[in-house]
Each structure stands twice: as C-alpha cells, then as structure tokens.
Amino acid sequence: MRIDVVTVFPDYLAPLQLSLLGKAQEAGRLEAHVHDLRAFTTDRHRSVDDTPYGGGAGMVMTPGPWGAALDAVLAQGPEGARPRLVVPSPAGRVFTQDVAAEYAADPWLVFACGRYEGIDARVLEDARSRYDVDELSIGDYVLFGGEVAVLVVVEAVGRLLPGVLGNAESLAEESHTGGLLEAPTWTKPAQWRGLGVPDVLVSGDHARIARWRRDESLRRTASTRPDLLARLDVDGLDRADLAV
Numbered sequence: 203m204r205i206d207v208v209t210v211f212p213d214y215l216a217p218l219q220l221s222l223l224g225k226a227q228e229a230g231r232l233e234a235h236v237h238d239l240r241a242f243t244t245d246r247h248r249s250v251d252d253t254p255y256g257g258g259a260g261m262v263m264t265p266g267p268w269g270a271a272l273d274a275v276l277a278q279g280p281e282g283a284r285p286r287l288v289v290p291s292p293a294g295r296v297f298t299q300d301v302a303a304e305y306a307a308d309p310w311l312v313f314a315c316g317r318y319e320g321i322d323a324r325v326l327e328d329a330r331s332r333y334d335v336d337e338l339s340i341g342d343y344v345l346f347g348g349e350v351a352v353l354v355v356v357e358a359v360g361r362l363l364p365g366v367l368g369n370a371e372s373l374a375e376e377s378h379t380g381g382l383l384e385a386p387t388w389t390k391p392a393q394w395r396g397l398g399v400p401d402v403l404v405s406g407d408h409a410r411i412a413r414w415r416r417d418e419s420l421r422r423t424a425s426t427r428p429d430l431l432a433r434l435d436v437d438g439l440d441r442a443d444l445a446v
C-alpha cells in the first residue's frame with residue numbers, strides 16, 4: 203500500500219517510521235511519503251491561510267497550495283490511478299474498524315491534514331474529479347490539526363495489511379472484530395501483588411477457556427458498550443451466549 207500525507211508539520215508524522223509501521227515499510231508492505239504543504243506556496247511568506255469569507259474567528263487554509271500539492275502527489279503515482287483522498291475532519295464520517303478494513307483494501311491512500319479552521323471547501327470539490335474523497339472523523343471532539351488523526355488511521359489500517367502482524371490470528375479475536383469487545387487478558391507470573399489469574403485459564407481445557415472468554419467478552423461489552431451489544435447480529439449468538 204502507498205500512503206501520502208500532505209501537512210504543514212511534516213515532523214508530526216515521524217512516528218510513521220517507528221515500531222511495526224517502520225518495519226512494514228522496511229519489508230515493502232507499506233510505502234509512506236510525507237509532503238510539506240509550504241513547498242507548494244508561491245509567495246515570499248510561504249503562507250497557507252487567510253481570513254474566512256463571511257467573517258468569523260480563525261483562519262482558513264487557502265486553495266492554491268492544496269491544489270498544487272494534490273496535483274503533484276497524483277503525478278507521482280501510476281498513470282490513471284485514482285487514489286482515495288482522506289481528509290481528517292470532525293465533520294466527517296466516523297472512523298471505525300470497518301472503515302479501517304475498507305481502507306486496508308485500497309492500494310493508495312492520500313491524506314490532507316487540515317489546520318486552523320480547516321481547508322477551503324473548493325479544494326475537496328476540485329479533488330473529486332481525480333480522487334475518491336472521504337472526509338473522516340476520528341471521534342466527536344476537535345483537535346488542532348489532522349496529523350494525529352492520520353497516525354490513528356494509518357496504525358489501524360497498517361496492522362490489517364497482510365504480513366504486518368506476526369500472528370494474524372490476533373486480528374480475528376480482538377475488540378471491534380465480530381461486534382464484541384475482547385475479554386481481559388493475563389500473563390506470567392501466576393501471582394502478582396497478591397493477585398492471581400482466573401483458574402480456568404490454567405486448566406488446559408481449551409473448550410472451557412473459549413467459552414469463558416466468550417462469556418467475559420459478552421459481559422464486558424454489555425457493561426461498557428451496550429450500544430455494541432444492541433447492534434449484534436442475533437444469528438451469530440448461540441444458546442450459551444443468551445444465558446450470560
């Protein structure tokens with residue numbers, strides 16, 4: 203997968219080179235390019251913002267540098283390719299594990315990081331002629347800029363790419379896959395600060411462990427995210443589930 207990020211703060215994206223995302227790049231599973239929006243300005247002050255039409259607080263990112271940057275990014279890819287342009291915004295559709303899975307199937311994602319009061323609306327309108335544009339929110343709160351949102355999305359998408367996680371099975375059992383939250387987990391030592399681990403987990407009885415984990419998963423979801431439980435497909439439940 204190829205990822206391009208356009209931002210006024212390229213240094214904010216340094217974590218893309220770390221940990222498993224860095225390794226995914228070394229292994230050639232992910233190719234990330236970060237572009238400085240100011241490189242596409244034409245004035246002496248390298249300005250990227252101006253006052254909003256209609257008045258109001260704050261500044262708006264001007265269309266000129268954005269148009270040039272998105273043209274330049276597009277020119278770097280294969281001819282005729284139509285990447286997905288992800289524009290982080292608190293006014294976008296909400297990012298979920300399902301959206302991450304959708305993005306993981308895309309060969310090319312381009313991210314446009316807004317700052318200030320956001321980007322002039324014409325940039326997205328213009329981009330729709332050559333990109334599939336997606337305004338995306340990472341939650342119902344407001345950040346200073348889109349860079350942190352990009353890191354969130356790239357982490358969630360990157361770990362779904364084939365070969366990035368050492369054990370792909372961990373994807374099947376985790377929270378937000380299959381509608382439930384994952385059960386709590388324990389590791390060695392068996393005793394720590396006077397606290398033990400549930401007996402069932404050291405029983406060696408794999409069927410009982412699986413049932414116990416499923417029950418804990420149902421209980422945890424009911425307790426902290428009843429909204430997820432309400433959306434669960436009843437066809438996916440068995441009799442033992444309903445007894446919890």
Ligand code: SAM
Binds near residue numbers: 320341344346347
């Ligand atoms: N005036 C905008 C509004 O009320 O919708 C908020 C602009 S915010 C201060 C600046 C930038 O931060 C946005 O353009 C976007 O890139 C990013 N941002 C802020 N909150 C976000 C969120 N919840 N999800 C994704 N991006 C966000």
